Amino acid sequence: MSFGPELVWFWRREIEASFCGKRVQRVDGGNNSAIISFGQAELLLSWDSAHCGAAVVSQKERKNFLSSATHMPQITNALRSHLVGAEFFSADQLRRDRILKLSFRKTVGAGFSVVRYVFFELMERFSNLLITDEKGTIIETAKHIHPSDNAFRSILPGLSYSMPPLFEGISLEEWLASPRASEINRIAGFGKKLLRALSEQPLDVSERFLRAFYSSNEADIEFIPQALGNYITVLPGLLPGAARLSKGGSGTAAVLAPLRYAAFDARRKRVLSLLEKEILRRERQRADINALIAGRGAERFKQYGELITANLWQIKPGAREAELSGYSKDGGVYSLSVPLIAGVSPQKCAEIYFSKYKKIRSAAERAAALLPRIEEELAGYAETLEAARAVTDAGSLVMIEEEIGAIKPAAGRKNARAKKKEQLPPHLRFEFDGAIVFAGLSAKGNRYVTFKLANSDDIWFHAEGVPGSHVILRHSAALSAKERGDLLDFCASLAVFYSKAKETSRWRVDYTERKYVSPIRGGVANVTYKEFSSIAGSGAYWREYLEERKKDS
Known part of the structure; x- marks a missing residue:
């Protein structure tokens, strides 16, 4: 999004009306933004090259924004030191350009006060935020601009602030x-x-x-x-x-929403990368195990040992290899060139080959025992990956992040055991008049909604043949046929949206009563089911259904 000086003029009005005469209670920083808190309302100032601007935000929006920040800008400490406790008394737009000057007065003791100015330049990749004293000497700046960077002006601590070149035009x-x-x-x-x-x-x-x-x-x-x-x-x-523009106005549209989405998108990409790495790791493990099980190396060592044992009398001392004969399973005679180990007697050589055979067979048996778990983990990560690709809200993403270890669980009660117990697997819950819908957002979330939350007569949904969410519908018998049909479409839509079939216009969704669903290891959905019916689901319908209900209410 882009904007012109007229929007900066409007923001000046908004900032002055919202904060004039109020004191700064705290200052926070995240990525390329600072948030000045005045109590009930907060002022977001972003010098991000793609999403610069100012916005009046709520405390909740401040917390959500800061939770997604990856670092604190260096100017934050200077803003805290000079602005916390100061009174904001004016906002000015300089030269009718995209430059704001915010003025603060802070009492330092014995009735003395100092004035601090925050200059905010909103110019895309040249955006900057700096704080000066009452004489205009720069205390700190978000971006240090050296003479080698800009021949027209330098923006560095200790220098006097100078504005960008004037735009030529008529007033x-x-x-x-x-x-x-x-x-x-x-x-x-x-x-x-x-x-x-x-x-x-x-x-x-x-x-x-x-x-x-x-x-x-x-x-x-x-x-x-x-x-x-x-x-x-x-x-x-x-x-x-x-x-x-919808509720939230110009500041939200130009600054907060794009920054929020950019932070959300970066977090989601990190989650997808972690899940894809885990899937690749499991696929390699599965390939290695299958190669070990199917490999003929073990049988070849056994064959070498058997041929040496049967032909000890024919092997010459010190030979590096010997052409030995044996009988195949069908009784035919065959000969094979068998490598011998230097410095070892034929008998000892046979023992070494038998030992290698046993080790490989033992390893293959252990690996074969691990294969079901690898298959189950692979299917689980595939389900979680599709859910992570589909989530559009920060709350759902946080649940997935916590499950895969991308972030630590949010701090809550001091009792660690109670906190751990209360942390539920990732899932969504929708409540309607006469119905409740659950949707798993990971393999653990799917198992939780299907085998913990669901009753035996609840209806279970899953997109046919692809990894995705388990959806549960619990409804009362008082619903009309139309209401029940709409809910079936809603659940089918959820199952498609949170699956690998999300991008298709419509996809087959199987549904049955929960009592006909049984857990299995590995495979799509990690369950088997029977007595099912099918419905064509659209990944877009569930949002439309919720919007319609909002309008009706």
Whole structure:
């Protein structure tokens, strides 16, 4: 998402209205962002090259965002030291550009106070955040810019802050004095994409929209956050072709949502990578075991030992190999060149070959005993992988992360045993009037919902022939035929969505009562079932079903 100076002007209004006169209670940092907390509301400032911007966020949003951060930026400690306890008293937009100046006053004792300024430059890959003293001397900056990086200016602690080059153009007031459609694209203080869109509108519409900005009566005007493609802006009316932004407004659309998704996507990629490595490891183990079981090396050593034992009298002392004869299983005579071990008698050589045969056979038997467990783990990881690919919410991802050890379980009660006991396998739960639906999000989650939560007469669902979620439907007899049919479609959709068949338009889903489902080791779903029916499931329907229920309620 991109934006222009007019959105920065709007954010200035929002920041001043939300935080003016309030004191900073804490400062946190995560990745390329800082969050200044004022109590009930928080100010997110992001200088991320792809998602820079400012947003007023809630405490819950702050916690969720910080939980996904991988590191704390170096400027965080400086912001904490100078801003915590300070009062925020003004927000300014500099030169009608994408630069914010946030002013703070902090009492240091005996009635004395100091002023600190936070300069926030919102310019994509050139975005930066820095804090200065009252004279404009830089205390710390998120990005250190050296003379070798930028010939125009340096941004380093100890230097005076200097702003980026001025954008050349005509002022809004100059244009409003004599509105001309041909001059709209030259107005300073607005993004090029917005000006281009306004130039295509009737001149009176463009004039009415632009007159609302940078005016003395701005407080009386209601602005509508909207998106022109990937461009975020605000206007006193909805521009033709623009999409009105949902709850959360421009800051959420431009900053919080993209940052949240980027962090979520990075975490999901890490989970997928871990699961794919475990699957590859199990596949290699399975291949090695099968090769060991099927290998003829052991039988060859046994054959060497038997031929040497049967032909001891023919073997010459000191020979490196001997052409020895024996009988095949069908009674025919065959001869084979048998390698002999130097410095060892033929009898001892035969014993060595028999010993190798026994060791290989013993290893193959032990490996064969491990094969069912390897197959079961492989099927389990495959199910978890498909669930991880499908999850779209942080809560479900956290459950999978905790199960595979990607993160530590969240701190809870002090009693470690109680905490461990309360940690349930990854699964989803949906409650409706007269029905409850469970969906496993991993192999353990599938076993949990199928063999722990489900009653014998509950209905069990699974996408046919592919790894995926076990879905359980528990419903009352009071449901109408239509309500039951809708729930069957909902559960079938869940089973497809959280499976390897997610990308298909429709997929066959088998369903039966839970009492007809039995656990087995290995294989798709790790169960066997009978007395089942089938239904075609669409991976998209379950979301549509939930949306419809929200509208009805």
